[in-house]
């Protein structure tokens with residue numbers, strides 16, 4: 001072992017002094033995210049090896065240019081990041097060359113508020129309005145256009161809500177919306193009808209209590225997905241209180257947290273947070289990722305801390321026109337996530353929320369992406385492509401056609417290269433419509 005002394009993981013070191021860049025923001029050459037450095041210990045004069053939070057070169061250059069008086073220690077404080085979010089389109093003026101379609105949102109008024117953490121803003125391309133992650137968080141005039149088939153609540157969550165803040169659609173699991181606050185707002189957010197209207201303190205305690213009472217008395221609920229808004233924007237104590245209350249319910253076997261924090265506010269994943277979370281296993285996490293440009297050294301560090309705490313990590317990605325609707329983009333994202341120990345879980349067809357037509361692709365595009373991944377990369381890197389059916393039908397998987405039909409009792413299958421193969425005698429009695437090819 002190289003290092004003599006390793007401090008416990010809850011130790012959060014000061015991160016003053018020059019940051020050591022670890023990764024390129026968009027690079028796919030991910031290195032270990034936790035960098036060990038030697039700092040003197042005043043009492044014993046011994047050298048300690050402590051983890052430090054990384055800073056990718058692009059973010060460091062941004063900090064030095066736009067926040068020259070802010071030390072890395074302050075920059076890496078997630079509360080500082082939340083307090084200094086960009087909240088208005090004109091706030092972005094110094095850091096992004098705004099185009100007319102972006103400026104127009106100030107006049108026309110978008111439904112969803114704007115908020116971007118300084119960290120995430122550092123990843124935006126100031127000169128390219130078509131850059132994927134810039135399009136995902138900077139509003140365009142197109143958001144103000146309402147198209148046929150769009151709705152405020154396309155998934156019908158309100159009608160499957162027995163008490164406020166709880167969606168009970170599937171028999172054995174519930175979706176618990178614990179806050180309507182996010183550090184950064186995605187312009188295509190399914191819950192844009194309800195997020196962004198508070199200060200980050202979470203929904204009222206009485207609402208939480210009512211939802212918990214419902215879960216307590218509904219014995220069929222074995223799985224609770226805690227979402228929002230973004231639950232990881234709540235203070236540690238509130239999250240701990242909630243997890244403890246839910247863990248006390250004997251029929252709840254399994255807790256999940258849905259979050260975008262590791263992508264937009266990775267500084268939030270502190271050693272204290274993960275130390276608290278791991279008290280509540282089995283606890284899983286679904287992380288919302290959009291584009292490989294999000295896979296920075298900071299995000300790698302956040303995922304590493306969560307994975308090292310034994311939290312199984314899955315990703316959720318929304319298919320977005322002009323942002324991530326290319327096989328190569330998705331392959332880079334999903335392969336990069338595997339390197340961070342995040343299993344690509346769902347690829348969603350974009351929900352028809354109000355003002356979303358500029359984000360939505362034809363379903364064929366999603367099928368093309370899945371066909372371009374399956375067989376061409378590790379199976380773990382291929383998520384399930386789903387439509388969350390409008391009106392409350394739940395998630396319905398969409399698969400490229402692989403069963404061609406039946407011939408002489410054999411099942412005829414198409415592989416990832418479009419070559420045909422037979423599975424002998426495995427077809428059983430073919431359905432009438434496939435009696436012959």
Ligand code: SF4
Nearest residue numbers: 182185186189229260
């Ligand atoms: S993080 Fe999730 S809840 Fe928050 S704005 Fe993005 S999609 Fe909506």
